[in-house]
Amino acid sequence: MAVAALLDLGIDVDFFRQELRKLNLHEYEIDIRETVKNGIRSKQFIVNCREDHHRHRNLADIYAIIDASSLEEDIRVLSRKIFLLLAEAEATVHGTGIDEVHFHEIGAVDSIVDIVSFAVCFQLLRPDRVLSSPVNLGSGLVRCAHGLLPVPAPAVAELARGVPVYSSATPPRELATPTGMAILKAVCEGYLPLPKIIPERVGYGAGQRDSELPNVLRVISGVLPEVVEVVILETNIDDMNPELYGYVFDKLLAVGALDVYLTNIMMKKNRPGQKLSVICLKKDEQIVEDILFRETSTIGLRKTAFHRKKLDRRIIKIASPYGEISVKVAYKDGGILKCSPEYEDCKEAAVRSGKPLREIYEEAVHLAGRLHRKERGG
Numbered sequence: 001m002a003v004a005a006l007l008d009l010g011i012d013v014d015f016f017r018q019e020l021r022k023l024n025l026h027e028y029e030i031d032i033r034e035t036v037k038n039g040i041r042s043k044q045f046i047v048n049c050r051e052d053h054h055r056h057r058n059l060a061d062i063y064a065i066i067d068a069s070s071l072e073e074d075i076r077v078l079s080r081k082i083f084l085l086l087a088e089a090e091a092t093v094h095g096t097g098i099d100e101v102h103f104h105e106i107g108a109v110d111s112i113v114d115i116v117s118f119a120v121c122f123q124l125l126r127p128d129r130v131l132s133s134p135v136n137l138g139s140g141l142v143r144c145a146h147g148l149l150p151v152p153a154p155a156v157a158e159l160a161r162g163v164p165v166y167s168s169a170t171p172p173r174e175l176a177t178p179t180g181m182a183i184l185k186a187v188c189e190g191y192l193p194l195p196k197i198i199p200e201r202v203g204y205g206a207g208q209r210d211s212e213l214p215n216v217l218r219v220i221s222g223v224l225p226e227v228v229e230v231v232i233l234e235t236n237i238d239d240m241n242p243e244l245y246g247y248v249f250d251k252l253l254a255v256g257a258l259d260v261y262l263t264n265i266m267m268k269k270n271r272p273g274q275k276l277s278v279i280c281l282k283k284d285e286q287i288v289e290d291i292l293f294r295e296t297s298t299i300g301l302r303k304t305a306f307h308r309k310k311l312d313r314r315i316i317k318i319a320s321p322y323g324e325i326s327v328k329v330a331y332k333d334g335g336i337l338k339c340s341p342e343y344e345d346c347k348e349a350a351v352r353s354g355k356p357l358r359e360i361y362e363e364a365v366h367l368a369g370r371l372h373r374k375e376r377g378g
Helices: 002-007 013-023 059-067 073-094 109-125 154-159 178-187 242-254 282-295 343-353 357-375
Strands: 028-037 040-049 141-144 147-150 198-206 216-223 228-237 259-266 272-281 302-308 312-320 323-332 335-341
Touching: 002 040, 002 109, 002 198, 002 216, 013 028, 013 109, 028 109, 028 198, 040 109, 059 073, 059 109, 073 109, 073 154, 073 178, 109 178, 154 178, 228 282, 242 259, 242 272, 242 282, 272 282, 312 357, 323 343, 323 357, 335 343, 335 357, 343 357
Parallel strands: 040 198
Antiparallel strands: 028 040, 141 147, 198 216, 228 272, 228 302, 259 272, 312 323, 323 335
């Protein structure tokens, strides 16, 4: 249902299929169709598996399949993260190590394809933040590989740690699966009722079961109207080996810093120095502060709080004569305002083709401009 809901947000289905083929598994077929559940038009995503469903795999087996693929690294990382959460929950429930967990239903090809498909869709959409409503676990009993169990199943209960949940289902049935909970834990940064948001797109993903209540998952893509609070941490340094700055930059960006930069300054006694500035979200202030004190020679910091406003943006891929190039597209008032090719993709295309980087970049700008004009109806 999660994959179907994301596809329904407007992902190009042909491009999605093209990306999923990079998983290099062949024992399945996917069926993407339109359906109606209780009067609600929805998208449905079904994986038809030709593999024996009784085959069990452990975490290492699944990692090997993912790592042997030609999927983008971000997709592989998210896929592994979801499976690791599942393995940790199963290991806790059964009292074993994660390497000893043998997945049953989740280890089958159709489940692997389902989770990787979610990771593909997620990276195609590249949301800035993911929030979820509190999770209804359902009620009653559910039949699992280990027999008939009360809802929530043990793995779901384990994955629900730290997540606001409740139980309500008429008639009684399971409403949250281990896979669904692992996906939420992997991508969500908060759980709350629908916040103030300016909706832009709404997607519905349908399950296969029919019920009195619509068996659909709804995903709303939009913009939060409030301005985000950020903090700028600054320090003046004149006594640090300049070779260390690259490492410090990497550490800061890895923990979520929005930007890191240096400014040449003249300090006391006419010493040339550097002003190191870090922009981060308020929630990341402490960890950024710790890195600055631990990894640089500074003994003091200045902090200033600001409000940050940015355009809605997403990354799309365009086909160029030199291969696929990612383009950052910025939106305002529902339309494309500007486009910018990704430097690293242009650089790789230049290396592959032997063409000048300037020529690759100009062609990408031209193609992005055509997309811009098409979006505006020009």
